[in-house]
Amino acid sequence: MIRVSSAAFGTAAAAPYHRGMATDTSAARSGAPTEEAVRAALATVNDPEIHRPITDLGMVKSVEIGADGAVAVAVYLTVAGCPMRETITSSVTEAVRRVAGVTDVTVSLDVMSDEQRRELAATLRGGQAEREIPFAKPGSLTRVYAIASGKGGVGKSSVTVNLAAAMAADGLKVGVVDADIYGHSVPRMLGAEGRPTQVENMIMPPSANGVKVISIGMFTPGNAPVVWRGPMLHRALQQFLADVYWGDLDVLLLDLPPGTGDIAISVAQLVPNAEILVVTTPQQAAAEVAERAGSIAVQTHQKIVGVVENMSGLPCPHCGEMVDVFGTGGGQRVADGLSRTTGTGVPVLGSIPIDVRLREGGDEGRPVVLTDPESPAGAAIRSIAGKLGGRQRGLAGMSLGITPRNKF
Ligand SMILES: Nc1ncnc2c1ncn2[C@@H]1O[C@H](COP(=O)(O)OP(=O)(O)OP(=O)(O)O)[C@@H](O)[C@H]1O
Numbered sequence: 001m002i003r004v005s006s007a008a009f010g011t012a013a014a015a016p017y018h019r020g021m022a023t024d025t026s027a028a029r030s031g032a033p034t035e036e037a038v039r040a041a042l043a044t045v046n047d048p049e050i051h052r053p054i055t056d057l058g059m060v061k062s063v064e065i066g067a068d069g070a071v072a073v074a075v076y077l078t079v080a081g082c083p084m085r086e087t088i089t090s091s092v093t094e095a096v097r098r099v100a101g102v103t104d105v106t107v108s109l110d111v112m113s114d115e116q117r118r119e120l121a122a123t124l125r126g127g128q129a130e131r132e133i134p135f136a137k138p139g140s141l142t143r144v145y146a147i148a149s150g151k152g153g154v155g156k157s158s159v160t161v162n163l164a165a166a167m168a169a170d171g172l173k174v175g176v177v178d179a180d181i182y183g184h185s186v187p188r189m190l191g192a193e194g195r196p197t198q199v200e201n202m203i204m205p206p207s208a209n210g211v212k213v214i215s216i217g218m219f220t221p222g223n224a225p226v227v228w229r230g231p232m233l234h235r236a237l238q239q240f241l242a243d244v245y246w247g248d249l250d251v252l253l254l255d256l257p258p259g260t261g262d263i264a265i266s267v268a269q270l271v272p273n274a275e276i277l278v279v280t281t282p283q284q285a286a287a288e289v290a291e292r293a294g295s296i297a298v299q300t301h302q303k304i305v306g307v308v309e310n311m312s313g314l315p316c317p318h319c320g321e322m323v324d325v326f327g328t329g330g331g332q333r334v335a336d337g338l339s340r341t342t343g344t345g346v347p348v349l350g351s352i353p354i355d356v357r358l359r360e361g362g363d364e365g366r367p368v369v370l371t372d373p374e375s376p377a378g379a380a381i382r383s384i385a386g387k388l389g390g391r392q393r394g395l396a397g398m399s400l401g402i403t404p405r406n407k408f
């Protein structure tokens with residue numbers, strides 16, 4: 001069916017094919033595409049931030065088809081000054097151009113009204129009440145891993161971004177929350193330069209290397225420090241989990257600050273099913289502190305998924321022999337200690353050697369698992385990612401949300 005409307009075409013000069021607009025019959029005779037075919041093509045275009053078809057999001061304002069096969073599509077952007085306007089325009093143009101009978105494509109952009117944005121936010125929420133954390137709900141199939149350590153600088157953030165990039169490269173849908181509010185570093189390490197856009201009270205997270213990511217650093221001007229007390233940290237984390245539109249994730253990684261502070265407690269409260277991944281160096285002192293940080297899980301009733309030993313030796317650049325810069329055995333010591341404390345088997349999931357390429361990749365926003373996947377560090381992290389990402393998303397151990405009926 002062809003809708004003949006001139007709303008999108010102000011003057012004949014601006015849209016020469018306006019003069020050729022015709023009825024269904026003449027269009028059919030002329031071989032012009034049907035509106036159905038054009039809309040089917042538009043359904044293949046995803047919003048670059050929301051990752052859902054623009055047709056499902058109420059973003060297609062109008063479709064006009066001329067008898068000569070020229071198609072004009074008007075698209076609603078969610079917000080004025082949307083950074084993705086060019087991407088949307090070119091994806092729409094490309095998709096429509098492929099439809100048989102299309103001779104020309106024009107895309108015009110408009111901006112959603114407040115009412116339309118509210119409707120979109122409601123669609124995205126799937127009718128859920130506001131401010132729910134989807135990952136904390138009993139039926140959630142997203143695996144949540146909180147990356148923790150006792151001491152600072154042992155490589156939590158490096159491990160987080162590389163695990164995320166490796167899992168995304170394996171085809172999983174992955175999100176990262178930079179839960180280190182004071183010491184945020186994830187966007188740089190992941191190469192996420194975009195700023196989040198806001199639709200009503202929902203935040204669209206930027207993506208980099210196939211990973212969706214949110215960090216307080218995306219909201220602060222320049223390198224301004226965040227000077228907040230505990231309750232504000234809790235609120236920020238809650239917003240990252242509840243107000244950010246993550247879509248259906250397979251895995252969510254939370255990069256925690258070092259130690260057993262406010263954020264670790266907030267994570268336990270907000271996402272009780274988050275499993276803890278403890279990062280340590282091989283050093284005795286670091287291992288002791290890491291064990292302490294891990295054993296907080298006993299108090300918060302969280303599960304420890306395993307231990308990663310980072311900076312486990314440096315291959316000598318001359319002879320190739322391993323130099324144990326930070327000693328040996330820390331990962332195993334932490335795993336043994338945590339197994340005793342929790343009464344469950346806590347495995348060492350892998351050891352990552354010191355590798356200049358890993359550090360450089362972090363500085364440049366190009367994770368080593370992607371740039372140099374076969375390097376010793378890259379391969380070690382990919383193997384850990386395989387173990388964590390390959391675990392079944394299942395409902396085992398989850399509440400079914402039903403209550404047995406009382407017979408009497
Ligand atoms: N295996 C490694 N080889 C070489 N450099 C590494 C390795 N792991 C981490 N680094 C480097 O060590 C530094 C600290 O790492 P990172 O920031 O990931 O640690 P962190 O535990 O997140 O620190 P913080 O506690 O401050 O958040 C970074 O410069 C990083 O590039």
Ligand SMILES: [Mg+2]
Pocket residue numbers: 156157158180183185255256
């Ligand atoms: Mg860090």
